[in-house]
Amino acid sequence: MTDPFTLFERWFTQARETELNDSNAMTIATADANGQPAARMVLLKGHGPDGFVFYTNQQSRKASDIAQNPRAAILFHWKSLRRQIRIEGSLSSVTDDVADAYFATRSRDSQLGAWASDQSQPLDRRETFEGRFEAMKEKFAGGDVPRPPHWSGYRLEPHRFEFWQDREHRLHERRVFVRENGQWAEGLLYP
Known part of the structure; x- marks a missing residue:
């Protein structure tokens, strides 16, 4: 049997070589307490046997969904x-140390944008956001930009993987891995 993390790493390595833009882009689907689903694109910023990490504003819709229902599905598609x-x-949630370390690697403008944005909240006009961004430039001029208290990351700990490979005549290959009693069970699905 193949370990799903090993297979993921093999496919992800190939994607980084072939996908010109954002090979680490993934769709994340969450649902609120009422089961209302929402999906959006985020960037994978870390992965390993402990899970898959992405970052966001803690006041965003996705963070609200996660607080109400801490389960999600992610999807990588490499055309x-x-x-x-x-x-x-x-x-x-990732630890503050992990979030701080990643935030420090972001470009300065991305760091400032994290302070300026009330992600997912209504915005009266673009100029309001641009003005807030300029205000953050002034506020942090000449110094490091610390991680905002409302910005952090999440780690998805998998319990199910499905690897889908396109085949001719829609005779696709689907391999599934499900975690059962601490072990991964592998199987196939009809296309």
Whole structure:
């Protein structure tokens, strides 16, 4: 049996070589307490046997969904490889040290944007956001930009993987891995 994390790493490495833009882009689907789903694109910023990490504003809709229902599904689709990977699991917050370390690697403008944005909240006009961005430039001029207290990351700990490979005549290959009693069980699905 193949370990799903090893297979993910093999496919992800190939995607980084073939996908010209954002090979780490993934769709994340969440649902609120009422089960209302929402999906959006985010960037994978870390992965390993402990899960898959992305970052966001803690006041965003996705963060609100996660607070109400800490389960999600992520989807990678690499058209150039004719492959996709679906992963389902539970979400938890990364530690402050992990969030701080990642935030420090972001470009200065991205750091300032995290302070300026009230992500997912209504915006009266673009100029309001641009003015807030300029105000943050002035506020942090000449110094480091610390991570905002409302900005952090999440780690999805998987309990299910599905690896989908396109095949001719829609005879696709689907491999599924499900975590059962601490072990991964592998199987196939009809296309």
